[in-house]
Structure formats: C-alpha cells, structure tokens
Amino acid sequence: MSGGTLETVRDEELPDRLPADHHQRSSARDSMRNLPVVLPLVALVIAGFALQDVDVSRMTDLGLVSVLPGAYFVALAVMASSFVLALRGGERPALLAFQMLATIILLYGVTVPLQDEPSFNVVYRHAGIVDHLLGGGALDPSIDAYFNWPGFFILAEFLVDLTGLDSVLPIAPYAPMVFNLLALPALVVIAKAAVSDWRGAWVGVWIFYLTNWAGQDYLAPQAYAFLLFLALAGAMLTTLAGHVDGPQRWWLRFAAAARKLIGRRADAPTGPDEVRPPEVTRLERSGVVLTCTILLAAIVASHQLTPFAALLLLLTLIAARRTTARWLPMIAALLIAAWLTFPAVDYLGGHGRELVSDALTVGSTVSANVGQRVSGSDDHLTIVFLRIALTSVLWLLAAYGIVRMLRNGRSAPSHALLAFVPLILAMLQPYGGEVLIRAYLFALPFVAILVAWALFPALGRAWTWRRSVGLLLASCVLMTLFLFTRYGNERAFLYTPDEREAVAYIYDNADAGDVVAAASTDVPWQDRRYDDFDYQLVSGLVQPPLEPESPRDLADRVARALDDRTEGASNAYLLLTRSQLNYEHMMGSLPWGTVRDLEEGAVQSTGLQLVYENADAMVFEVREVP
Amino acid sequence: MTTHSVRASRPLLRPAVVAALSVVAVLAAAAAVDPVVRVIALLLFLIFGPGLALVGLLRLRDLWRELSLVIGVSLALDLVVVSAFVYGGNRSSGTALAVLIGIAVIGAVGQVLRRAPGQGAVS
Numbered sequence: 001m002s003g004g005t006l007e008t009v010r011d012e013e014l015p016d017r018l019p020a021d022h023h024q025r026s027s028a029r030d031s032m033r034n035l036p037v038v039l040p041l042v043a044l045v046i047a048g049f050a051l052q053d054v055d056v057s058r059m060t061d062l063g064l065v066s067v068l069p070g071a072y073f074v075a076l077a078v079m080a081s082s083f084v085l086a087l088r089g090g091e092r093p094a095l096l097a098f099q100m101l102a103t104i105i106l107l108y109g110v111t112v113p114l115q116d117e118p119s120f121n122v123v124y125r126h127a128g129i130v131d132h133l134l135g136g137g138a139l140d141p142s143i144d145a146y147f148n149w150p151g152f153f154i155l156a157e158f159l160v161d162l163t164g165l166d167s168v169l170p171i172a173p174y175a176p177m178v179f180n181l182l183a184l185p186a187l188v189v190i191a192k193a194a195v196s197d198w199r200g201a202w203v204g205v206w207i208f209y210l211t212n213w214a215g216q217d218y219l220a221p222q223a224y225a226f227l228l229f230l231a232l233a234g235a236m237l238t239t240l241a242g243h244v245d246g247p248q249r250w251w252l253r254f255a256a257a258a259r260k261l262i263g264r265r266a267d268a269p270t271g272p273d274e275v276r277p278p279e280v281t282r283l284e285r286s287g288v289v290l291t292c293t294i295l296l297a298a299i300v301a302s303h304q305l306t307p308f309a310a311l312l313l314l315l316t317l318i319a320a321r322r323t324t325a326r327w328l329p330m331i332a333a334l335l336i337a338a339w340l341t342f343p344a345v346d347y348l349g350g351h352g353r354e355l356v357s358d359a360l361t362v363g364s365t366v367s368a369n370v371g372q373r374v375s376g377s378d379d380h381l382t383i384v385f386l387r388i389a390l391t392s393v394l395w396l397l398a399a400y401g402i403v404r405m406l407r408n409g410r411s412a413p414s415h416a417l418l419a420f421v422p423l424i425l426a427m428l429q430p431y432g433g434e435v436l437i438r439a440y441l442f443a444l445p446f447v448a449i450l451v452a453w454a455l456f457p458a459l460g461r462a463w464t465w466r467r468s469v470g471l472l473l474a475s476c477v478l479m480t481l482f483l484f485t486r487y488g489n490e491r492a493f494l495y496t497p498d499e500r501e502a503v504a505y506i507y508d509n510a511d512a513g514d515v516v517a518a519a520s521t522d523v524p525w526q527d528r529r530y531d532d533f534d535y536q537l538v539s540g541l542v543q544p545p546l547e548p549e550s551p552r553d554l555a556d557r558v559a560r561a562l563d564d565r566t567e568g569a570s571n572a573y574l575l576l577t578r579s580q581l582n583y584e585h586m587m588g589s590l591p592w593g594t595v596r597d598l599e600e601g602a603v604q605s606t607g608l609q610l611v612y613e614n615a616d617a618m619v620f621e622v623r624e625v626p
Numbered sequence: 627m628t629t630h631s632v633r634a635s636r637p638l639l640r641p642a643v644v645a646a647l648s649v650v651a652v653l654a655a656a657a658a659v660d661p662v663v664r665v666i667a668l669l670l671f672l673i674f675g676p677g678l679a680l681v682g683l684l685r686l687r688d689l690w691r692e693l694s695l696v697i698g699v700s701l702a703l704d705l706v707v708v709s710a711f712v713y714g715g716n717r718s719s720g721t722a723l724a725v726l727i728g729i730a731v732i733g734a735v736g737q738v739l740r741r742a743p744g745q746g747a748v749s
Contacts, residue, residue, distance in 0.1 A: 093689075139712065151705045158708045159672070161719040162655050163664045171665060182673065185693035192690070224701065231698025238691055278687065287684040291699045298702035301709055343713075 032085065036095055039082030040102030047075035047106055051113045056494050061379035061586045064111065064487035065480075072110075073480070079106055080475035083206060084468045087459075091198040100184055103209055107482060108176040108217070117495040118172040121522050123219050126153070128530035130168045133157040141346035143531055148344035151302035152221035168219065169527060175219040179227060180209065186230035187445055193237035194412035194449045196275050197460020203471065204449030210478040211394060211448065213387065213485035214441045222438070225306035228295045230445060232310055235295075236317055237414055239288040240325040241277035251319060255413075259406070268406040275412070285324075293331055300335045301343075305431060307336045309422060309442045316421045322414045355429065373433070376587040383488030390481055391440055394447055395420070401450030404457045412449070419446040492583040495524040499577045502617030506533075506573055509611075515565045515572040517541065517558075519595040522583035523575060534565065538574075538598070541565060544591040551601030554593045556625075559607030563625040571621060574608060578616040637741045640682040641734035647675040648727045655723060676703045676726055679733025683740065703729065 050071035060066040083099045086092065111119055118124070129146050133139070134157050141148045160168050187208055191201035217223045263272065280288075300307045311332045317323040340348050348355075374384055402416045422442035426435045452459075455474055456467060503525045506516055510533060517536040518525070526535055541561035545554070562572035576599050584595045602608045602620050612619035647670055653659070654667035677700030686692040704726060711722045 133712075136717070151709050154709050154712050155701075155705045158704075158719050158722060159665075159668065162668055162723060163661060165661060165665070178669075182697050185690050185697060188690045189688075189694045224705075228698050228702055231694050234691065234694045238688075239686075278691075281685075284684045284686060287681075288695070291681065291695055291702075294702045294706065295698050298705045302705060 033089065036082045036086035036099065039078050039085070040099060043075040043078040043082065044102055044105060046078065047072055047110070048113075050075060051110065054114055056114050056490075059491045059494075061377045061383075061491060062488065063383060063484065064114075064490040065483045066379075068110075068483065075106060076479045077472075077476055079103055080472050080479065083475065084472050087199050087202065087463060087468070087471075096202050097184065100205065100209065101181060103206070104177055104180045104184075107209065107479070107486075108180050109174075110483075111487065111490065111494070112173045112177075115173050115494060116497050117500050117524060118169050119490070119493045119495065120218055121493065121524055123169070123172045124524045124527040125530075126156075126219055126221075127167055127169045127172065127527040129153045130156045130160055131528055132530040134160055137531060140531075141344065145304065145347050145351075146221075148347035149221065149302055149304055149339075151298060152224045155224070155302075156219070167527065172219040175223065176217040179217040179223045180212070182227055183230055186227070186234040189234035189238055190230065190415075190445045191449045191452075193234070193241065193275055193277075194415040194446075195410070195453065195460075197458070199459035199463060200452055200456070201449070203456055203459060204452040206475070207451050207478065208444055208448035210475065210482055211390065211451075212441070212444060213390070213482055214437045214444075215486055216438065216441050221303040222306060225299050225303035226441065228299050229306055229310055229313075229442070232292055232295045232299075233313060233418070233445065235288050235292055236313065236323055236325065236328075238278055239280050239284060240292070240323050240328075241317075241414070242322070242324040244321040244324060244326075246321060249319075252321065255320070259411070259413075262403055263406045265403075269409040272406055272409050272411040274410070289325055289328065292325070292328055296328075296332050296335055300332075300339045305425070305429075305435075305438055307332065307339075308428075309425060309438070311336065312421055312424060313418060313442075316417050317414060320413060320417055377585060380488070380586045383484060386481065387485045387488070390485055391436075394451055395443075397454040398447040398450035401452070401454035405450075405453050408458050410453075410458075415446040415449055419443050419450055489586070492522050492579055492586055495579055496616045498614040498616035499579060500524055501614060502575060502577065502612055502619050503527075505612040505619055506575060510571065510573055513570045515562055515570065516575065517562055517572065518575045518577070518580060519598055520580045520583050520590070522579045523577060524579070525575070534570075536562075536565065539590050539592055542592045545593065549593070551597040551599075552604045553601070554597050555601030555605035556607050558598060558602075559605055559622050559625050562622045563607070566622070573611075574602065574620040574622070576602065576618045576620070638738065640678055641737045644675055644679045644682075644730050644734040647671045647678075648730050651675065651723065651727060655720065671730075672704050672726070673697060673700055675730040676700045676733070679730040679737070682737045683733060 050069045053069065054067050056067060058067050079099075079102060083103070086095050086099050126146075129150075130153055133150075133153060139147060139150055139154075146153065156168050160166075165171070184205070187205045188201065191204040192198070194204070195201050216226065262268075296307070296310060299310055311329060314323075314325075314329040314332055318326060318329055374381065376384070398419045402411075405411055420443065422439040425431075425439045425442070429435055431438065456471060459467070503523070506525075507528045510516060510529075512529075512532040514533055515536055516525070516533045517538060519538045521537060538558055538561075542557055545557075549557070558574065562574065566572045576595065580595045581599075584590070589595075599618065602618070603610065607622060607625045608620040609623045610618060611621045650667045651671035654664045659667075674696060677696035677698065680703075681692055681695045681699055684695075686695070707725050707729070708719075708722045711717065711725075
C-alpha cells in the first residue's frame with residue numbers, strides 16, 4: 001500500500017522533477033567536461049604567482065625544490081587533477097594536447113622566470129659555436145668535436161642570422177619547453193602504436209613528461225636529434241611496421257619461448273593481441289621511407305651518439321621482424337660511415353684508438369656513469385640516489401608492464417624490446433660518463449607506455465573513480481620526484497649577472513691567444529670568442545699535490561702552470577665565481593685542491609693580480625710568477 | 627583522430643597554411659619587426675613549413691602521424707639545406723631561406739594539383 005503511494009507520488013512528480021534532475025545532471029556533466037579546460041589555466045596562474053617570490057640565492061644542494069613555495073605544488077596538483085578529469089568520457093585530442101602543453105610549461109618552464117641569465121654552462125659553449133659561425137668563423141673540425149658534427153649549430157646560426165639577434169642565448173631558456181612540445185606528436189604516435197585504448201596511450205605520454213629528468217632538452221644538438229629520433233621511431237612503429245615472415249632464427253625462437261613462458265606464468269591467453277599497423281598505400285610507404293632517410297641524414301650530421309641509437313632501433317626492429325623497411329638500417333649505416341669517413345674524419349683520427357679501447361669496457365662505463373656520480377654533499381647524494389632509484393624503478397615497472405600486458409591478452413613486442421635495447425649503448429661507450437642518462441632518454445618513450453600499463457592496465461575497459469584517484473596520486477608523486485631529479489643541480493647552474501659581467505670583462509680585455517682558466521667546468525663562458533682564447537680548467541693544468549699545501553702555495557702553483565701555458569707569448573687569466581664554489585660544495589672537491597683555497601691563495605699570491613671583482617666573481621691576471 | 631574528413635572538406639587547407647607560413651617568414655625576415663615576432667614567425671615556418679608541404683603529399687590518415695613527420699621532416703630539411711649551403715661555401719642565410727620557401731611552395735602546389743578528381747584539379 002505504502003509502496004503504491006510512493007510510486008504514485010513519484011509518478012506524479014516525475015514530469016516536473018525529471019527535466020530538473022536531467023538539467024542538473026547535464027549541467028554538472030558540462031561543468032565536469034569544462035573543468036579540464038579551466039584547470040590548466042588556473043594551475044598556470046597559481047604557478048606564475050608562486051614563482052614571483054622565489055629567492056634562488058637561498059637554494060640548497062637539493063636544488064630548485066628547496067626554494068619552491070607550497071603554492072607551486074598546489075599548481076601541480078591542480079594540473080594533475082585536470083589531466084585525470086580529461087580522461088573521463090570520450091577522447092578529446094585537442095583537450096589532451098592542451099593538458100600536455102600546460103604540463104610542459106609548468107614542469108619544463110619553471111626555471112624561466114627564475115633565470116637572470118640562461119642556466120647551464122654547456123648552453124654558453126653552444127652559443128659560442130653559433131657566435132663563431134655567425135662571425136664568419138671556419139667550420140674547422142680540428143677546433144673540437146662539436147665541429148665534426150656541426151649540423152645543429154649551422155641551423156642555429158642560420159636562425160640567429162635571419163632574426164637579427166646577436167646571440168642564441170636570448171632564446172636558450174625556452175628551448176626545453178619548445179623541444180618537449182615538438183616531441184608531443186611523435187610521443188602520441190609511439191604510445192598509440194603500443195596500446196589500442198586512447199587512455200592508456202595518453203597516460204604513457206603523460207608519464208614520459210613526468211619522468212624525463214635527463215635534462216637533455218636544452219639548446220643542444222642532442223635535443224634536436226632526439227626529436228628526429230622520435231619521428232623516426234613513430235614512423236617505424238606505424239607506417240613501416242609489419243610482421244615479416246622468414247626463417248626462424250635462434251633469437252626469434254628464444255623470444256617466442258620467453259614470451260610463452262612469461263605468458264603461461266601470468267595466465268595470459270594464448271596468442272596475445274597486438275595493435276595492428278595502419279594500412280598504408282604504396283605512395284605513403286615510399287614517401288615515409290624517403291622522409292626517414294632525410295631524418296637519418298640530419299641526425300647523422302648533428303650529433304655523435306643519436307645516429308647509433310637510431311641504427312640500434314632499426315636493427316632491433318629488423319631482427320625482431322617488426323618492420324618492412326629492410327633497407328633503412330643499411331642506409332643509416334652508410335650515412336654514418338660516410339660522415340665518419342669525411343666530415344668527422346679528424347675526430348676519428350684523433351680519438352679512434354680511445355673509442356675502440358673504451359668499447360665493451362662495462363666496468364669503466366659503470367664507474368664513469370654511476371660510481372663517479374655518487375659523490376658530493378649529503379643533499380646532492382640524495383638527488384643522485386633519487387635519480388638512480390627512479391630510473392631503476394621505471395625500468396622494473398616497464399618489465400612488469402610487459403607481463404601485465406601479456407596477462408591482459410595484449411602485447412607490444414617492439415616497445416618491449418626498444419625499452420631495453422638502448423642499454424646496449426652503455427656497453428659500447430662510457431660517453432664521458434653520460435651514456436646511461438642518454439640510454440634512459442632513448443628508452444623512455446617506450447618505457448613510459450609500459451609503465452602506464454604496469455600501473456593502470458586496460459584503461460580502455462573501465463575508467464573508475466578509484467583509478468582516477470590512483471592516477472592522481474601517482475602523478476603527484478612523479479611530479480614531485482621530477483622536481484628533485486631534474487632540477488637537483490640548479491644551485492650550481494643558475495648564474496647571476498655579476499658572474500656574466502666578470503666573463504664580459506675577460507672578453508673585453510683579453511687578447512686573442514690568451515689563456516683563460518677556471519677552477520671547474522661550471523662557468524657561463526665561451527659564448528663569445530670561442531676560438532680566440534685558450535680556455536682551460538685548473539684540473540688540466542696542475543697535478544694533485546704530493547703533500548698538503550697552503551692556499552697560497554696552491555695559487556702559486558696554478559699561476560706557474562698558467563704562465564707555462566702562455567709560453568711567454570700571451571697573458572693568462574683565472575676566473576673564480578660563486579657558481580664554481582657552489583658546484584664544488586655540491587659535487588665535492590677536485591684532486592688538485594679546492595676552489596675555496598684557490599680563491600684565498602690567489603688574493604695572497606704575487607703571481608696573480610686581482611684585476612676585476614664583484615659580489616659573485618673575481619678575475620686574476622698572471623703577473624710576477626714566483 | 628583521422629584527417630580524412632578534414633582533408634576531404636578542406637583540400638586547400640594545408641597548401642594555404644604553407645603559403646601563409648611562407649609569406650610570414652618572408653615578411654619577418656625582410657621587414658623591420660620586433661625581434662620576438664621575427665623569431666616566432668621564422669620558427670613557425672622552419673618547424674612546420676617544408677614538412678607540411680612535403681608530408682601533405684603523402685595523404686596520411688592520422689593527424690598525429692602526420693604532425694610527427696611534418697615536424698621531423700621540416701627540421702631535418704632545414705638542416706640539410708642550410709648545411710649544404712655552408713659546406714658549399716655559400717653562407718647567405720637569405721638564399722637558404724629562399725630555397726626552403728621554394729621547396730615548401732613546390733610541395734604546396736603539388737598538393738593542390740593532386741586534389742581528388744571532381745574537385746576541379748588534376749588527380
């Protein structure tokens with residue numbers, strides 16, 4: 001009876017209530033749909049205000065995170081919420097691209113408002129090469145290794161010349177944002193080639209941006225070459241992808257057996273699905289092969305390591321029979337060989353023996369890439385261990401992602417291989433202690449999509465609030481880790497106008513052929529007169545002392561070494577800066593002594609005369625050598 | 627996101643964008659404009675222009691795939707052309723830009739000529 005009454009009441013109210021409810025629900029749905037449009041803007045505004053009050057001079061060896069205000073982290077949380085909300089409903093590519101744009105500005109542009117001068121010493125060196133070319137300087141391969149792979153610098157000089165700028169430095173701070181934004185289409189292509197559900201693909205791209213701490217996207221040849229590498233990878237995994245039949249080689253049998261074993265252990269269905277490559281016309285295929293050849297040519301001309309990473313990618317796909325472009329590895333190998341034989345023959349002549357002797361020396365690679373980096377202050381060690389831990393966890397999650405994909409009846413064999421194959425580069429060369437970072441970067445586009453699957457499998461099937469919260473929390477953790485790992489060295493790499501003025505003093509007063517030295521690599525110099533001066537580091541001039549010495553003895557020793565270097569034909573300058581002291585505090589002292597002692601001794605030494613001084617820098621000139 | 631419908635309804639969109647980018651690049655290089663505007667205008671052309679003209683000829687069906695190749699090919703062609711001039715002993719940036727614009731215009735014209743039958747152009 002009561003039930004019937006209730007039903008009656010409901011029935012009577014329905015005509016009025018239903019449209020209202022419907023209207024409310026629809027309005028709430030609209031608000032939810034529009035939130036991801038508004039929230040990134042809110043996040044950017046909050047971050048903009050938060051960064052106004054940052055005092056970088058208070059930064060510790062933990063880097064940027066030590067001075068970032070709480071409001072900036074609120075902005076990151078808002079951004080993460082926005083991305084999570086953008087994954088609800090159907091795919092809205094423009095909106096998702098907008099999320100990525102805002103994230104890139106937040107994460108990769110965070111130091112732009114904090115930089116009085118462009119950050120990172122290597123940027124100045126690169127600007128110096130552009131300046132050298134801009135002034136009509138020769139493309140002389142004997143100057144240094146950069147001139148053996150000058151493509152990127154030629155392009156940068158072209159841009160600077162056309163725009164009428166007097167240096168590439170004014171645009172340098174924006175390079176990380178621009179490079180990461182330009183990488184977006186290729187990253188989406190790579191991600192969508194692995195998983196058929198759009199949410200999984202976009203979460204993979206999102207994870208890439210939240211874990212790309214390698215910092216190789218500054219104004220540098222490797223950043224440019226990496227963009228081309230991504231475009232090449234995207235083409236190989238889509239237009240030129242395909243399962244090619246042929247004799248069952250031992251590695252294919254081994255891979256099939258491993259996949260079966262993992263699949264059986266993981267209760268995977270037999271014959272897992274893969275994302276099918278798109279159907280392509282003959283014109284499209286031929287055109288893409290041609291474009292890949294152009295990409296390879298530009299990669300080969302612009303960077304030392306990326307051509308080998310590209311060749312490795314091509315060979316991996318050929319060996320796994322996952323591409324129909326069988327000739328591309330041959331073309332890549334020919335281009336590399338031609339470049340090493342002609343334009344880079346000087347470099348190979350000078351360093352060939354060293355390169356061969358370093359090859360396959362895994363011990364020295366591990367030592368140079370890991371062992372030698374685990375040093376410095378306690379805070380800096382925290383950063384180093386966070387980097388090692390994050391990288392290791394991501395690679396482990398990628399392995400778990402492969403298993404989880406198999407368990408869900410999916411597989412992405414090309415991505416699974418390419419997530420680990422770049423580690424082969426680490427076996428071939430220490431690359432100045434940087435090869436592991438580079439291998440991480442080359443693997444990251446593939447690792448990221450597998451990590452997405454490890455954490456959030458089969459997102460296409462169900463998108464629940466629980467998963468939304470999980471992704472939000474994971475995003476907040478990764479964003480915070482990103483700030484630690486990516487900007488952990490910022491204390492040393494943010495320069496002041498005073499430091500630059502000291503460098504300008506040397507540019508204005510030193511003559512061509514003069515020796516210009518600094519106590520560590522962390523100096524914003526060489527952006528002018530790149531080939532005019534004999535730039536030196538103290539570590540290259542003096543040996544470690546045989547017995548303890550006073551600061552003055554150290555300064556006298558350095559003065560003598562500088563004087564010897566000039567051979568009496570030119571002058572010598574020693575530049576000591578705030579950043580060098582910070583760098584030493586962060587990384588630990590060098591075998592020859594400390595910057596602090598050298599600074600103290602240089603003031604007392606008769607061999608060095610203070611010729612310029614400001615709050616952050618001192619310039620000494622070698623005079624009466626004791 | 628497929629580009630089929632966009633391409634069918636607006637077959638001249640890409641050639642028009644290439645033409646606009648080329649004109650903006652010429653104006654930016656030649657006219658006395660603010661350096662920031664000049665940098666942005668020239669970068670837009672160098673990043674998208676040559677690639678959009680050439681990759682557009684392939685009629686790719688997916689916008690992300692197309693955009694990925696457009697950016698890659700543009701940057702690669704810029705480098706190849708400019709380096710060829712420098713290694714050939716000609717370091718005139720204006721000439722290199724003119725060649726890049728020429729490549730872009732040829733590609734754009736090719737796209738117009740390759741419009742589907744029934745759209746008033748050669749197939």
